[in-house]
Amino acid sequence: MKKDDVFNETFCVSEFVYTGFMDTFNDRNPLHTNEDFARTLGFTAKVMHGNILNGFLSYFIGECLPDKNVFIVSQSISYNAPVYLNDEVNLKATVTDVHESVKVVDFKYIFRKTDGDKVASGNIRIGYR
Amino acid sequence: MEKTEILEEVNMIFRDVLDNENLVITAATKADDVEEWDSLSHIQLIVQIEKNFKVKFSTSEIRDWKNVGEMIDCIYSKTNP
Numbered sequence: 057m058k059k060d061d062v063f064n065e066t067f068c069v070s071e072f073v074y075t076g077f078m079d080t081f082n083d084r085n086p087l088h089t090n091e092d093f094a095r096t097l098g099f100t101a102k103v104m105h106g107n108i109l110n111g112f113l114s115y116f117i118g119e120c121l122p123d124k125n126v127f128i129v130s131q132s133i134s135y136n137a138p139v140y141l142n143d144e145v146n147l148k149a150t151v152t153d154v155h156e157s158v159k160v161v162d163f164k165y166i167f168r169k170t171d172g173d174k175v176a177s178g179n180i181r182i183g184y185r
Numbered sequence: 186m187e188k189t190e191i192l193e194e195v196n197m198i199f200r201d202v203l204d205n206e207n208l209v210i211t212a213a214t215k216a217d218d219v220e221e222w223d224s225l226s227h228i229q230l231i232v233q234i235e236k237n238f239k240v241k242f243s244t245s246e247i248r249d250w251k252n253v254g255e256m257i258d259c260i261y262s263k264t265n266p
Binding site for chain 2: 181183
């Protein structure tokens with residue numbers, strides 16, 4: 057991988073993904089489970105867990121990069137807009153730096169819905185061997 | 186930049202990366218001397234040092250360092266060609 061390489065991957069926050077996350081981690085906060093509660097907070101429907109996006113990042117790093125011999129060193133995420141059930145999100149990750157001395161690649165990434173709205177962004181640092 | 190100034194900046198990087206505001210490193214400091222300095226934090230330290238001083242190290246250069254002093258010498262040679 058080299059600086060300015062770009063990777064794209066699309067994900068769907070399906071019922072399977074949503075219930076799988078909730079059953080695994082047991083976060084049943086009403087924001088994520090109660091439509092009426094979510095609407096009282098100004099959302100149009102129950103909001104999907106933000107850390108589902110981190111799950112997609114895990115898949116991206118583990119399965120979508122040219123080299124499978126990688127590991128996460130650090131990552132950050134900032135949320136910009138809610139994601140709802142059955143939303144499709146596109147992940148665009150761009151290599152911002154490569155540190156060959158310690159075999160590290162830095163990415164910045166953005167998740168956008170199909171209408172272009174940014175839902176989250178951040179940085180990932182991966183190591184490779 | 187003089188070596189003393191480099192050491193000061195490297196010390197600040199160590200404190201930030203290792204999340205230890207009381208850490209004081211010297212030219213004689215080695216990884217074994219610092220509890221938080223493990224293989225993963227080593228990666229973060231090197232990356233931050235490269236960014237801070239706008240230099241790039243080779244794997245062999247890093248491997249040859251015996252202590253912080255030799256790291257400082259390397260940074261000095263790259264920033265004072």
